[in-house]
Amino acid sequence: MFDQTQHLQKGDGLLIVDVQWDFCPGGLLPVPDGDRIITVINQWTEAALQKAIPVYASRDWHPVHHISFKERGGEWPPHCIQDTDGAQFHPDLYMDRRIMVITKGVRLDKDQNSVFDDTGFNVQLEFDGVRRLWVTGLALDVCILASVMDGRRLGVEMAIIQEATRPIDAEKGRRALEEMIKAGATVL
Ligand SMILES: [Zn+2]
Numbered sequence: 001m002f003d004q005t006q007h008l009q010k011g012d013g014l015l016i017v018d019v020q021w022d023f024c025p026g027g028l029l030p031v032p033d034g035d036r037i038i039t040v041i042n043q044w045t046e047a048a049l050q051k052a053i054p055v056y057a058s059r060d061w062h063p064v065h066h067i068s069f070k071e072r073g074g075e076w077p078p079h080c081i082q083d084t085d086g087a088q089f090h091p092d093l094y095m096d097r098r099i100m101v102i103t104k105g106v107r108l109d110k111d112q113n114s115v116f117d118d119t120g121f122n123v124q125l126e127f128d129g130v131r132r133l134w135v136t137g138l139a140l141d142v143c144i145l146a147s148v149m150d151g152r153r154l155g156v157e158m159a160i161i162q163e164a165t166r167p168i169d170a171e172k173g174r175r176a177l178e179e180m181i182k183a184g185a186t187v188l
Pocket residue numbers: 060062068076079080105
C-alpha cells in the first residue's frame with residue numbers, strides 16, 4: 001500500500017488542530033470518534049519530523065467564563081479551560097519539543113477558531129518557508145474550516161488529510177469540505 005506520508009516534501013508543514021481531551025469522547029465538547037484519528041496523525045508527524053518538515057499543534061486555551069461559552073451568550077459549553085486536564089493534548093498524541101504549539105482562544109474579547117486569527121502563525125510559516133500546509137485534527141466543521149479558509153485568503157496551499165479529521169456534525173462536515181474545496185483547498 002502506498003504510504004500517503006510520502007506526499008510530504010520540502011516547503012510543506014504539518015498542522016494538528018486542537019487534539020485535546022475536551023474534544024475527544026469523554027471530554028466537555030466531544031467530537032464523535034475524535035480520538036480515532038490520532039494514530040494516523042502520529043504517522044504523519046513521525047514522517048514530517050524525519051524529513052525536517054515543521055509540525056505545528058494548535059490548542060484551544062480559554063480563560064474561565066470565556067466569551068465563547070453559553071453562559072456569556074456564546075455558542076459552546078465550557079471547554080478547554082486553561083491548565084485543566086481537558087485542555088491538555090490527548091495523551092496518545094505524539095508530542096515533543098520539535099513541535100511548535102500555537103495557543104488560541106485566549107483573547108478576552110472574541111473567540112479564535114482559526115489558527116491564523118491574531119496568533120501570528122502566518123509570520124511563522126513565512127519564516128519556516130512553508131507554502132503548503134497538511135491539515136489534521138478537530139473539528140472539521142469548526143476550527144479546521146476557519147483555519148483553512150484563512151490560510152487560502154493568505155495564499156497558503158491547504159491540503160486536508162480527510163482520514164485525520166472528524167466533524168462535530170456529519171452534515172456540516174460535508175458542507176465544510178465543499179466550502180474549503182471551493183476556496184482552493186485539496187483533500188487527500
Ligand atoms: Zn473553544
